[in-house]
Amino acid sequence: MKVTLKVWRQKNANTPGGFKTYSSPDLNENMSFLEMLDVVNEELANKGEEPIAFDHDCREGICGTCSLVIDGKPHGPHQGVATCQTYMRSFKNGDEIVIEPFRAKAFPLIKDLVVDRAAFDRIQHAGGFISVRTGAAPDANSIPVPKENADLAMDAAQCIGCGACVAACKNASAMLFVAAKVSHLGLMPQGQPERYKRVKAMVDQMDAEGFGGCTVTGSCEAVCPKEISLDFIARMNRDYGVALLKGEPKAMEGGGVG
Amino acid sequence: MNLINRVWQSSLGKKYIMALTGCALFFFLIGHLLGNLQVFGQPELINTYAHFLKSKPGLLWGARLGLLACVGLHILAAVQLTAMNKEARPQGYAGGSAYGASKASQYMIVSGLVILAFVVYHLAHFTALLPGVNGTGDFRKLTTVLHGQTVPDVYAMMILGFQVWWVVAFYLIAQWMLFNHLGHGLASMFQSLGLRNHVWWPRVQGFAKLASIGIFIGYAIIPVAIFLRIVGADYAEKAKHQFSQSSPPAATLIAEVNGKEAK
Numbered sequence: 001m002k003v004t005l006k007v008w009r010q011k012n013a014n015t016p017g018g019f020k021t022y023s024s025p026d027l028n029e030n031m032s033f034l035e036m037l038d039v040v041n042e043e044l045a046n047k048g049e050e051p052i053a054f055d056h057d058c059r060e061g062i063c064g065t066c067s068l069v070i071d072g073k074p075h076g077p078h079q080g081v082a083t084c085q086t087y088m089r090s091f092k093n094g095d096e097i098v099i100e101p102f103r104a105k106a107f108p109l110i111k112d113l114v115v116d117r118a119a120f121d122r123i124q125h126a127g128g129f130i131s132v133r134t135g136a137a138p139d140a141n142s143i144p145v146p147k148e149n150a151d152l153a154m155d156a157a158q159c160i161g162c163g164a165c166v167a168a169c170k171n172a173s174a175m176l177f178v179a180a181k182v183s184h185l186g187l188m189p190q191g192q193p194e195r196y197k198r199v200k201a202m203v204d205q206m207d208a209e210g211f212g213g214c215t216v217t218g219s220c221e222a223v224c225p226k227e228i229s230l231d232f233i234a235r236m237n238r239d240y241g242v243a244l245l246k247g248e249p250k251a252m253e254g255g256g257v258g
Numbered sequence: 259m260n261l262i263n264r265v266w267q268s269s270l271g272k273k274y275i276m277a278l279t280g281c282a283l284f285f286f287l288i289g290h291l292l293g294n295l296q297v298f299g300q301p302e303l304i305n306t307y308a309h310f311l312k313s314k315p316g317l318l319w320g321a322r323l324g325l326l327a328c329v330g331l332h333i334l335a336a337v338q339l340t341a342m343n344k345e346a347r348p349q350g351y352a353g354g355s356a357y358g359a360s361k362a363s364q365y366m367i368v369s370g371l372v373i374l375a376f377v378v379y380h381l382a383h384f385t386a387l388l389p390g391v392n393g394t395g396d397f398r399k400l401t402t403v404l405h406g407q408t409v410p411d412v413y414a415m416m417i418l419g420f421q422v423w424w425v426v427a428f429y430l431i432a433q434w435m436l437f438n439h440l441g442h443g444l445a446s447m448f449q450s451l452g453l454r455n456h457v458w459w460p461r462v463q464g465f466a467k468l469a470s471i472g473i474f475i476g477y478a479i480i481p482v483a484i485f486l487r488i489v490g491a492d493y494a495e496k497a498k499h500q501f502s503q504s505s506p507p508a509a510t511l512i513a514e515v516n517g518k519e520a521k
Contacts, residue, residue: 006352019352072354098353105346170356170364171343203270212346213269213339215363216446222358230449231456238452240270244261 001027001093005040007052008100013109019098029089033076034059034066036088053112059084061225064160067167068113069100074164074223082162082225102167106174106209117163119209120177124161126205127198128181130190149187156184158226165220165228171212176220178206179232186239196243203240269342270450272335277450279332280443284469286325287436291476294416298483301413301493305404308412333374340367362442369439376432383425384415393422395501413490414497420484421494429481433474440470 003024010017024040031039034056041051057065066083070076076086091097099113107115145153159180166174182199185191191198214233221230265271293311296304311318356364382388389396395418402411420426444466448454454462483489 069351069353072351073357100351100353103347103349103351105348168355168357170347170359172346173343203268207269210346212343213273214450215339215343215366216442216449217356217359217363219357219359229456231454231459234449234452234454236452237270237273237450240268241274241452244264244268244271247261 001029001088001091003027003036003088003091003094004096006096006098007113009052009112010101010109012111017109017112027088029087031088032059032084033068033070033086033088034084053110053114055114056084061085062160064162067102067115067162067164069102069167071098074102074167075162075225079222080225080227082160082164102163104163104166104172104211106172106211107163107166115163117161119211120161120163120174122209123174123178123202123205124181127194127201128185130185130188130194132190143189145189153184153187156180156187156228156232159184159224159228160226162225164223164225166211168219168223169212169214170217170219171215173214173220174206174209174211175214175233175236176224176228176230178202179236180228182236182239183232186235196239196246199236199239200243203236269339272339273450275331275335276339277447279328279335280447282328283325283332284440284444284447286328287440287473291473294480295476297413297416297480298489301402301411301490302404304413304416305402305409305411309404309407309409312410329374329377333370336367336370360442362438363446366439366442369435372435373432373439376428376435379428383419384412387415392419393425394418395498399500399503400497401500411497411500414493414500416480417484417490417494418497420481421487423485426481426485430478433477436477437470437474440473441466444469 005022005024006019007022008017009020022040022044024036025043027036027039034054037052037054044051055065055067057063059066061082061084064082066075068075068083070083070086075081075083077090078086101109101113102115102117104115106119107117109115157180159177161177163174163177165176166172169175182202185198186195216230216233218230221228265274293304293307296307362369379391382391384397387397389398397415397419398410400411400414400418401408402414403409420429445463448458448462
């Protein structure tokens with residue numbers, strides 16, 4: 001099969017970009033979308049042209065590095081699948097495929113289809129952790145966790161931080177990502193001591209990064225390769241409201257003993 | 259003040275404001291609808307109700323100012339959030355956008371602005387009674403006698419007002435926009451306040467659908483029934499004469515209509 005690609009090319013953030021059209025060489029329909037780009041790039045390199053820059057790493061749907069908006073949908077035509085596990089058999093011979101980078105002010109473009117998603121890392125640094133004593137592994141099941149909470153926490157923990165939620169949202173909102181990270185810790189006993197401090201810090205960082213707000217359109221849920229539910233956003237809204245009502249912790253005077 | 263400031267400064271906090279003010283406005287819509295549906299009764303029914311509201315200026319102005327505050331906050335938060343959302347994506351997509359999002363959810367600001375324009379018109383039409391905007395005559399001349407008192411004839415204003423086709427068309431457009439706005443907004447209200455889980459979300463969506471359909475039908479049947487002359491056509495013919503008179507003989511009118519009904 002052969003396809004035509006309309007790809008966003010941009011040398012760097014300071015140079016204006018535009019679409020360029022490429023005809024693919026003959027493709028095996030069982031190639032992944034990224035392998036197809038590899039083949040196109042090989043041909044470009046052989047012709048002495050600059051290959052198309054795109055993000056990829058594990059290519060098995062768990063690292064969250066691959067991105068791309070394919071025909072207007074982040075991660076391509078399927079539901080619950082990342083770009084790396086989208087295959088050319090999902091397209092027809094002769095199709096024109098539009099490939100764009102994730103678009104958001106908080107995800108500045110680096111080159112072609114590669115954007116900087118460090119804003120997600122800064123949100124994680126603000127509160128996406130628990131403080132525990134390290135050392136020998138504790139006994140299994142020493143802290144009881146209700147099964148339904150464990151299941152929900154696992155659903156949230158599936159977030160690979162790819163940023164498709166931001167790319168799909170008409171407001172470029174990061175609510176689904178932040179909600180998943182807040183919830184997966186907030187549902188576990190180990191996450192309780194920092195639960196309200198965490199949600200406040202992470203939401204405030206999210207706002208500071210310049211993401212948009214949530215208007216409950218559901219685009220994020222529809223494109224999420226891990227199918228994370230909007231329920232988690234409601235959970236975060238609830239926790240943040242409680243955190244605001246609790247207010248700042250009482251100021252301590254003087255030091256403790258020792 | 260610290261809490262208010264923190265709520266207003268955060269994107270989530272502004273959504274709480276949107277949800278709470280939206281909730282208050284939804285309750286107003288229900289109350290206002292129940293008041294208006296009295297037009298399907300005898301003329302005295304809605305005229306008595308209107309007179310009752312006017313005779314309690316403290317209550318009336320309290321409610322008006324409360325509503326104005328809700329509308330103001332709802333719009334201010336919406337405008338600021340929309341500006342923030344636009345700013346968050348300086349460059350759009352060529353291959354289509356907002357995958358999987360309903361039209362109602364994408365155009366909340368548009369439906370909201372149409373509703374705002376309607377509210378301004380509606381206030382000029384039936385509250386301020388500006389004669390230029392209703393396309394028929396000076397509503398201030400329409401009076402009737404209720405328990406020996408001369409009072410504004412709200413029934414006649416509605417009956418005559420909704421015999422004008424373009425007024426009815428505008429009301430129906432605005433009500434269609436309100437239907438879309440509520441269909442998305444009522445469910446999102448619960449989402450923004452965090453009142454949702456996998457059990458309650460289908461129920462919340464069902465409530466939003468039923469409530470928005472109910473509100474639409476309730477409000478739309480009033481102008482439609484009047485325009486199709488199903489309600490009050492006889493009364494309108496009599497009331498119309500008052501437009502051309504300097505001081506309306508309200509007593510005769512009411513006596514005539516009552517006499518006719520008695521036959």
